[in-house]
Amino acid sequence: MKTALTRTALAGALALFIAGPAFAAQTLRYVALVDNGKQAGHQTVTTGDDGVTHVDFIFKDNGRGPELKEEFSLAPDGTFTRYQVKGTTTFGAPVDETFSRDGDQVQWKSTSDEGAQTVSGTAFYSPLNGTPAGNSVALAALAKRGDGQLPLIPGGALRMRKVTEMDVTRGKDKRKVQLLAITGVGLTPQFVWATSGAEPRLFAFIFPGFLQLIEEGWNANAAALEARQKQAEGEALVDLNQRVAHPLAGATLIRNARVFDSEKAMLGPASDVLVRDGRIVSVGAAGSGGAADQVVDAAGRVLLPGLFDMHGHLGRWDGGLNIATGVTTVRDMGNDNTTLQQLIAEEKAGTLLSTRVVTAGFIEGESKMSARNGFVVSNLEQAKKAVDWYAANGYVQVKIYNSFPKELLRETAAYAHEKGLRVSGHVPAFMRAQDVVEQGYDEIQHINQVLLNFLVDEKTDTRTLERFYLPAEKVADLDFDSKPVQDFIALLAKKQIVIDPTMSTFEFLRQRAGQVQESYAPVASHMPPDIQRGLKVAEMKIPDDATAARYAKSYAKMVEFVGRMYKAGVPLVAGTDALPGFTVQSELEWLVRAGLTPSQALQVATWNGAKYSRMLDDRGSITAGKRADLILVDGDPTKDIADVRKVALVLKGDTAYYPSEIFDAMGIAPFSTPVKLVAADKGAETGKAR
Structure with a gap:
């Protein structure tokens, strides 16, 4: 989407x-x-x-x-x-x-x-x-x-x-x-x-x-x-990466940074973090230091694990916005398989300005309204072949889409689980969210897909625009304290069904022409003039004030429902399905509006992202041995989540990036002054950078 x-x-x-x-x-x-x-x-x-x-x-x-x-x-x-x-x-x-x-x-x-x-x-x-x-x-x-x-x-x-x-x-x-x-x-x-x-x-x-x-x-x-265009774009992208990437040779010491503990969702005391060969070597008290070739003086700034966008549809130009906003890993939730494999290969080769990529394989059913990504299937044999291909190519999960045949869902989900893959997706047409949970889903994408559970019957075709207009019209009247709703939330919590709500994306349900969504308002003035103008374009048909008020109430209740799920113990992840990077930051703001603390929202975008990507042993926290995917932030996003936009430095393994350089290349006004690496004093004493 x-x-x-x-x-x-x-x-x-x-x-x-x-x-x-x-x-x-x-x-x-x-x-x-x-x-x-x-x-x-x-x-x-x-x-x-x-x-x-x-x-x-x-x-x-x-x-x-x-x-x-x-x-x-x-x-x-x-x-x-x-x-x-x-x-x-x-x-x-x-x-x-x-x-x-x-x-x-x-x-x-x-x-x-x-x-x-x-x-x-x-x-x-x-x-x-x-x-x-x-x-x-x-x-x-x-x-x-x-x-x-x-x-x-x-x-x-x-x-x-x-x-x-x-x-x-x-x-x-x-x-x-x-x-x-x-x-x-x-x-x-x-x-x-x-x-x-x-x-x-x-x-x-x-x-x-x-x-x-x-x-x-x-x-x-x-x-x-x-094919020729992709080659030309690749050459331009290599040039961009060479201009903004700063390779880290030897060891790098980040001094005097307040380290966010993503497992406990709390900010720790000032610390020194030593990085070498793209990995975190040690995390110790401020002043403990370690031998280093270059130093970053954090000066009390907050150091976070790199953020996860758990709902992207990656293109080769998305890396700049993601990296500049502190997103170091994106879970791709459906793509042209050939294009995605090329992107992954270029990222691993270091030629592409890109996040790390976690892959979810797209499986759709054949219909006049099919989305033509990944594999489009008509029977169980084809569905199993799709699962086999994704398993053989290192995907962590499959994503089921709108036209998938409902009669194949239970067996397909079971087969994917046999192959070691998680199962997630939209709710196929003529089914409810409760049905897909009972038939094997581990995760559901989008808050509208969750709440359609209470709005559809066996004749509702959610392959059409009904999947947007029905929630906009009717969620306003849902009684979240009613037994059916409470039972459904309890089911999600009991089965630990992950929800990828993409609230930032779905704010378009209430946007009126001429208005800038709250999700983009904090960044709009930083954008080039044509982008600022485009941010005022609405997508939904909202003919009058009464409809606008109703859609706004429905959206507010969608946000409330996300908070209710979280408080009940339903796992959340932070996904976007929209403008790369910036919508991860706004998604965190919506999580806070839903009732999470800023620290809990940051935990969702770091620890939870790694956990449900099956990458927790490799990233997601600032821990010795894990990848040095780190972002240094001005201010304190554990108190004011909006400070997460003030990214001053990004480390992605053995490469450093200054967000201001990337933004300048895109015509975007930077959000923070860069904190740059400096060569260590070769005569420094042990315990300090040298």
Whole structure:
């Protein structure tokens, strides 16, 4: 599930880079492909003799997706003079956005914002909710610019550079297409395949492992283009890692740090922590020291074990945000298997700026609304083969998804347990959470999946948007003190069923257009202008104040329910399923709002993460012999959980990172001044750094 800023970033990439300039009297058609060639949408771009372009765009995957109709006209410089888009977002919120330019005066209005300003010369309006064709006009407008950049409205500038080119074929037809890297929107470069020539237009947009959008008829080239794009992205990622990674040679001493005891959920006294070869050598009283080649003067700052994000869907560009926010391990909860294996190999080789990865294997059932990740199965034999593959490739668990056949669940779960794998997931359609617990689940993902237990019957199809709208509408009226609810909580506690609530992600259920969610409000001002604007885009259809109040009450009760489960002894983990890194930090804040102390929330994101990843002997606490995955934090997050954002230094084994350097590379204003390593005084006495 891609949510919040992750959805916004993907939509923005599509909106800016998929079609191209308008040409007189022509129609261009694109197909959206998932799962090695299965069509999941289309885009038709028709330009009339009057120069007006009409676009019909639809993309449906996993039972959801946008439906948009767009219309625009262009100026001689290739930018919009008039623009309009209407339709619905991925989760059904209305889209209604307009822009116009008259001389040097521009004005725009969307469901999220509105504005007007004076501009001179070429400037390109960047829509919030556009179709791929609508905003990809930028590609041709950029090519016309002699200075290599395109000013954006409301602010910023777009730049592009050519990375490589390839020949593509369609029968006897042959073309040369070029891979362009676009910067100036989002937090990382966007890669797009465009036609060659003086006025390029988009040929294909590829989101590796997830989506291939390509000009109709040229579908057979998509896999080769994806492979070459991944190679180019890898080269850019190697360069980024070399710029921000600081290898640790020999021993490193962290002096005078208050060490968080994640097992006991308490902050200890000032201590010295000695690290060598990526492992913790010793933890002793401040001043006990040890021979070291470099020193970190913690000056009383708090030292935490590296945080766990227990619900990620990793991409190769996610490592920067994760590392900079103190997340050193991510459990991937469903991915394209080939893409994930490549990412893991690159992380182990040290070429990729990345967290450590814990793997959960995705198993879905075949249906019209299937999510096309991992393995999609129709019978028990196929399900067992999927389990076998995951077991053979070192996965710690499997994740069952929405369309999984309910009649296969008990035997599949038992087989996974035989192979030593944990079992978790969504609750398959036409089942309740209580059913999956009784049939072998060890863990449930998402608070909505838990509470749907009291809202569905045998006819409710939770593969649709009902899995979001039903909890938003009805949790407000649930009596948590009723016997059915209390019995269910007791069942979860008795069986020690782990809950991965992802509260930060599900705040989108109550977000109204124009508002920034609480989960992102503390970081919004640090973001580039286009990201700040995107944070105000809502996904849910909330037509009036009464509906908004009801959805807000339902969300508040979801948070309350997480606290009730914790107090009853139900294990929790901290997962996100949204913008990497920052949503781990906001998830901890939601845990505190649910009733946990800040120290208990930190324990969930460290000790519990390692425990339920089966990594507790390797990480999750600051203990001699474990990996030196450590974060140094300004302030005291055991008193004010918001201080967890003030990460000043991250150690991931034998490499140090300064978060401010990573943020600078992404256009994000840092949250803390870095605490840097310094070479030890070679003449220092024993017991001190030397």
